[in-house]
Amino acid sequence: VSDMDTEIREQPGIVASLAAADSTPYGEVCRAAKSAHVQFVLYIGRGTSDNAAVYGQYLTATRAGLPSGLALPSATTLYEAELNLRHSLVIAISQSGETPDVAETLAYAQTQGALTVAVTNNISSPLASAASWALPTSAGIERAVAATKTYTAELAVLALLWATWADDRSLLADLRETVPAAMQQALESSDSVNALAPGLVDSEQLLVVARGYNLATALETSLKIQETAGISALAYSGADLMHGPIAMLDPGMPVICFAPSGKTQGSMLQVISTLRGRGVRIVLVAPESALALLDPNQRPGSQTRKGRRKEKDLEWVPLMEVQEVLSPLVAIIPGQLLACNLAVARRRDPDRPRGLSKVTHTR
Amino acid sequence: VSDMDTEIREQPGIVASLAAADSTPYGEVCRAAKSAHVQFVLYIGRGTSDNAAVYGQYLTATRAGLPSGLALPSATTLYEAELNLRHSLVIAISQSGETPDVAETLAYAQTQGALTVAVTNNISSPLASAASWALPTSAGIERAVAATKTYTAELAVLALLWATWADDRSLLADLRETVPAAMQQALESSDSVNALAPGLVDSEQLLVVARGYNLATALETSLKIQETAGISALAYSGADLMHGPIAMLDPGMPVICFAPSGKTQGSMLQVISTLRGRGVRIVLVAPESALALLDPNQRPGSQTRKGRRKEKDLEWVPLMEVQEVLSPLVAIIPGQLLACNLAVARRRDPDRPRGLSKVTHTR
Numbered sequence: 001v002s003d004m005d006t007e008i009r010e011q012p013g014i015v016a017s018l019a020a021a022d023s024t025p026y027g028e029v030c031r032a033a034k035s036a037h038v039q040f041v042l043y044i045g046r047g048t049s050d051n052a053a054v055y056g057q058y059l060t061a062t063r064a065g066l067p068s069g070l071a072l073p074s075a076t077t078l079y080e081a082e083l084n085l086r087h088s089l090v091i092a093i094s095q096s097g098e099t100p101d102v103a104e105t106l107a108y109a110q111t112q113g114a115l116t117v118a119v120t121n122n123i124s125s126p127l128a129s130a131a132s133w134a135l136p137t138s139a140g141i142e143r144a145v146a147a148t149k150t151y152t153a154e155l156a157v158l159a160l161l162w163a164t165w166a167d168d169r170s171l172l173a174d175l176r177e178t179v180p181a182a183m184q185q186a187l188e189s190s191d192s193v194n195a196l197a198p199g200l201v202d203s204e205q206l207l208v209v210a211r212g213y214n215l216a217t218a219l220e221t222s223l224k225i226q227e228t229a230g231i232s233a234l235a236y237s238g239a240d241l242m243h244g245p246i247a248m249l250d251p252g253m254p255v256i257c258f259a260p261s262g263k264t265q266g267s268m269l270q271v272i273s274t275l276r277g278r279g280v281r282i283v284l285v286a287p288e289s290a291l292a293l294l295d296p297n298q299r300p301g302s303q304t305r306k307g308r309r310k311e312k313d314l315e316w317v318p319l320m321e322v323q324e325v326l327s328p329l330v331a332i333i334p335g336q337l338l339a340c341n342l343a344v345a346r347r348r349d350p351d352r353p354r355g356l357s358k359v360t361h362t363r
Numbered sequence: 364v365s366d367m368d369t370e371i372r373e374q375p376g377i378v379a380s381l382a383a384a385d386s387t388p389y390g391e392v393c394r395a396a397k398s399a400h401v402q403f404v405l406y407i408g409r410g411t412s413d414n415a416a417v418y419g420q421y422l423t424a425t426r427a428g429l430p431s432g433l434a435l436p437s438a439t440t441l442y443e444a445e446l447n448l449r450h451s452l453v454i455a456i457s458q459s460g461e462t463p464d465v466a467e468t469l470a471y472a473q474t475q476g477a478l479t480v481a482v483t484n485n486i487s488s489p490l491a492s493a494a495s496w497a498l499p500t501s502a503g504i505e506r507a508v509a510a511t512k513t514y515t516a517e518l519a520v521l522a523l524l525w526a527t528w529a530d531d532r533s534l535l536a537d538l539r540e541t542v543p544a545a546m547q548q549a550l551e552s553s554d555s556v557n558a559l560a561p562g563l564v565d566s567e568q569l570l571v572v573a574r575g576y577n578l579a580t581a582l583e584t585s586l587k588i589q590e591t592a593g594i595s596a597l598a599y600s601g602a603d604l605m606h607g608p609i610a611m612l613d614p615g616m617p618v619i620c621f622a623p624s625g626k627t628q629g630s631m632l633q634v635i636s637t638l639r640g641r642g643v644r645i646v647l648v649a650p651e652s653a654l655a656l657l658d659p660n661q662r663p664g665s666q667t668r669k670g671r672r673k674e675k676d677l678e679w680v681p682l683m684e685v686q687e688v689l690s691p692l693v694a695i696i697p698g699q700l701l702a703c704n705l706a707v708a709r710r711r712d713p714d715r716p717r718g719l720s721k722v723t724h725t726r
Contacts, residue, residue: 039403039447039449039450039451040403040451042430046602048606048607050603057435057438058435058442061435061438061444062438062444065444066446067405067432067434067446069430072421072424074575074627074630075420075421075424075575076424078630079575079626081425082428083429084402084428084429084430086402087402088403088430204568205567205595211437211441223608226607226608226610226611227607227608229611230611230613231611232568232597232611234595234597237437239409240409240413243409243410243719244410244411244716244719245589245590247591247716247717247718248593250593264437267437353607353610354609355610356606356609
């Protein structure tokens with residue numbers, strides 16, 4: 001068993017612990033930001049943590065009503081732009097806390113008047129020291145180079161922070177119980193994911209599509225597949241896909257679609273209908289209710305309930321439904337398992353992707 | 364000759380005209396935004412216009428010292444987030460001005476207290492009507508579905524706006540003369556680009572890499588190659604590439620690297636050195652000075668001056684050097700020509716990518 005597989009399976013427990021832990025630091029950050037009249041949130045992250053930041057951006061809009069952006073590290077580290085960051089909250093996300101340009105950009109933001117927060121798995125890292133508040137992801141040491149448990153832990157910390165801001169008790173309650181249970185179920189019903197790998201092992205390219213909160217899920221699934229399985233996976237929002245990239249979809253090309261729940265589900269199902277007309281091979285990660293919406297005339301049989309239904313052009317990976325804002329914590333699990341399975345099927349070591357190390361030194 | 368090819372060749376003239384036109388509207392926007400104490404800029408765009416917005420973000424940081432973000436249309440159109448946009452400048456970019464969710468998001472921003480600007484090629488569009496100021500791209504009707512001349516016109520309008528903010532006269536002067544001349548030269552010395560197509564025609568995947576201002580160039584080159592040639596092209600910043608995707612680079616995989624000038628050039632040349640160690644096939648789009656930095660021991664011969672030097676692992680596409688902040692207007696031209704050539708070589712119609720229309724209806 002690979003470290004990556006082991007760490008994927010630790011996730012429900014880590015999220016449950018984070019949700020049960022002392023929430024004082026979240027309250028402190030929110031109080032400070034509100035009394036500083038923060039107008040805008042800037043996220044800093046690279047790779048997996050950048051994908052967590054995309055989730056953070058949607059939370060920031062829906063839970064705090066604030067606009068946000070992803071930092072452009074080279075604007076400050078290379079071009080030496082003088083940013084005015086008064087009234088900004090800057091949130092840097094990094095598993096190791098040691099990527100130099102992330103820590104440097106946060107330290108710079110501090111000097112420019114921003115309130116600064118580090119979300120990191122290493123509370124004694126340079127990044128944690130540079131920030132006014134450090135919010136630990138408490139996922140334990142991550143041995144695999146491909147980040148999995150620290151990704152969902154980052155999502156959980158961001159959800160806790162913004163739920164605290166909005167006093168969203170339903171989110172806080174679901175993060176404690178419903179979400180870990182749904183994550184556990186995604187791990188236990190992994191047959192449908194395992195069944196995918198043989199059919200995808202020879203694909204040199206595939207697409208991953210989602211919308212809204214789960215745009216992060218599409219980005220992170222494609223990154224995991226790139227780094228562990230070495231397949232050229234492209235991620236798109238369902239809306240952006242229609243602006244050009246749809247032209248490159250040849251019949252038979254695999255397209256992984258996430259439609260876990262909520263307001264984006266309808267628009268994802270429209271995207272899927274368009275894709276089916278083009279003969280691509282769809283993998284739909286969604287609860288059974290979404291499947292029913294897609295094919296209203298088709299009654300699910302016993303095969304469907306096990307999540308192994310395979311039609312000519314659509315394979316289904318079932319998910320337990322949770323409220324949409326928390327669905328990225330559950331929906332990423334099939335994506336991680338698929339990346340890990342594909343790596344093994346392609347005779348690669350999922351724990352040691354070629355040419356990567358755990359801390360990336362970029363400026 | 365395709366419309367796409369014709370429109371690519373119109374670009375130097377369009378940029379020169381935009382730079383020579385009345386600058387009153389730019390001054391008005393800047394004065395209004397400064398007196399409203401704008402703290403933050405939000406860009407709205409999809410597809411090609413989203414790539415122009417990435418360029419806009421770097422300009423906003425370096426010319427105005429303001430943080431910025433890309434809007435999340437689904438946060439407002441689907442999740443109905445209540446954004447506080449007082450002290451925000453919202454800039455929507457759209458060739459047609461008719462993409463419903465772009466116009467809707469801008470109209471929403473207006474109601475939330477933002478100053479709003481439309482950058483569009485259709486001054487009588489719903490988007491232009493909804494905005495407080497409309498800045499025309501004046502590129503004439505674009506017939507090809509793949510946007511080319513409206514992309515560089517969008518870049519030029521953004522450069523004019525932020526140069527006006529900073530009173531950057533060197534930028535304004537270069538946009539009038541040096542840049543159109545360098546664009547013209549890129550069109551005239553297209554032999555080196557034409558020479559690439561036969562070697563890339565059978566590639567099902569390739570990578571496009573750049574940094575800083577030219578991250579937009581990488582994103583737009585990959586989008587053009589996807590939509591016209593149907594090749595799965597991935598764009599990365601040089602820094603992000605090291606965080607995972609580098610693991611999927613097999614020997615022989617084509618990687619197009621942009622290193623046109625300035626402060627990011629050194630970091631791009633480092634990326635290229637790393638890539639050469641992995642045996643990938645590099646296409647370097649850069650002035651001759653960058654080539655000299657890469658191989659300090661090698662003297663360029665006469666073959667080099669024509670831009671047709673071909674080493675075992677590196678092909679070179681020459682560019683005339685302009686100041687880095689304006690280099691995306693020049694560097695995109697080889698990217699556009701390559702996409703158009705590759706489409707023809709793959710027996711596709713560059714003017715009518717499969718499954719695309721000129722206005723995209725998404726919500």
